[in-house]
Amino acid sequence: MSETIYKMVTDRIIEQLEKGVVPWRRPWKNGTPVNWVTQRPYRGINSLLLGLGEYATFKQIGEAGGKVRKGEKGQIVVFWKWIERENEESGEKEQIPFLRYYKVFNVIKQAEGLKSRRETETFDHDPIESAQQIVDGYVDAPSIHYKSGRAVYYPELDHISVPPLKDYREAEEYYSVLFHELIHSTGHKTRLARKGITQGGVSFGDEVYSKEELVAEIGAAMLCGVAGIENVTIENSASYIQSWLRVLREDSKLIMYASAQAQKAGDYIYSLKE
Numbered sequence: 001m002s003e004t005i006y007k008m009v010t011d012r013i014i015e016q017l018e019k020g021v022v023p024w025r026r027p028w029k030n031g032t033p034v035n036w037v038t039q040r041p042y043r044g045i046n047s048l049l050l051g052l053g054e055y056a057t058f059k060q061i062g063e064a065g066g067k068v069r070k071g072e073k074g075q076i077v078v079f080w081k082w083i084e085r086e087n088e089e090s091g092e093k094e095q096i097p098f099l100r101y102y103k104v105f106n107v108i109k110q111a112e113g114l115k116s117r118r119e120t121e122t123f124d125h126d127p128i129e130s131a132q133q134i135v136d137g138y139v140d141a142p143s144i145h146y147k148s149g150r151a152v153y154y155p156e157l158d159h160i161s162v163p164p165l166k167d168y169r170e171a172e173e174y175y176s177v178l179f180h181e182l183i184h185s186t187g188h189k190t191r192l193a194r195k196g197i198t199q200g201g202v203s204f205g206d207e208v209y210s211k212e213e214l215v216a217e218i219g220a221a222m223l224c225g226v227a228g229i230e231n232v233t234i235e236n237s238a239s240y241i242q243s244w245l246r247v248l249r250e251d252s253k254l255i256m257y258a259s260a261q262a263q264k265a266g267d268y269i270y271s272l273k274e
């Protein structure tokens with residue numbers, strides 16, 4: 001893969017990172033956790049805390065004529081509340097974030113009397129040849145399974161599960177998501193043995209995990225660059241990366257580290273094509 005594409009993509013990402021806050025990346029349309037009443041998807045950490053499905057509070061379920069089953073436990077949804085406080089030393093007013101939560105129940109699995117309100121929407125796409133070639137060219141690729149709602153790589157099984165092409169409004173997004181998971185898979189112990197993948201028990205939000213996410217996202221952006229589909233996907237990638245940079249207090253060295261690792265990973269998938 002050419003140096004220029006790597007550099008171009010990295011520069012473009014850094015440029016995008018300097019813009020405002022944007023929602024997390026989840027480009028597929030079907031299966032994501034939503035509020036049952038509004039059908040709006042949960043964002044950020046909440047989309048990771050909840051399983052796939054439709055959720056509502058105990059009260060919302062009751063008001064809609066449903067009933068939470070006996071013994072069912074609610075799941076936590078968090079939000080930040082900003083509280084103004086006086087700084088003890090400077091006397092200046094400052095905004096302090098407090099984490100609050102409430103509980104929701106899966107309307108279909110944990111309650112009675114209510115039906116799904118979700119309308120699944122599917123899209124007709126032809127595969128994008130240049131992108132599909134990269135996928136097919138990954139010689140010792142992990143197994144890939146297509147299932148709506150979640151994109152994930154399982155290191156222990158060396159297995160990828162991604163929403164199918166018809167779940168995305170843009171075919172480019174499908175490849176961007178698939179590339180992200182393929183890049184993760186290059187970290188497998190039999191391939192490049194990256195710490196974020198080989199080290200068990202890595203949990204959401206910690207530094208090793210955050211770094212691996214950056215590697216995957218930058219690597220995916222690079223492969224999109226190679227396939228010539230980067231214009232559609234790069235803004236989403238940048239917003240995803242930004243959320244991780246925020247976790248790590250916008251450490252500028254980090255993106256350099258991640259870019260280098262992403263380049264290796266991208267080469268692993270693509271090198272045999274050149």
Ligand SMILES: [Zn+2]
Pocket residue numbers: 180184213216
């Ligand atoms: Zn990932």
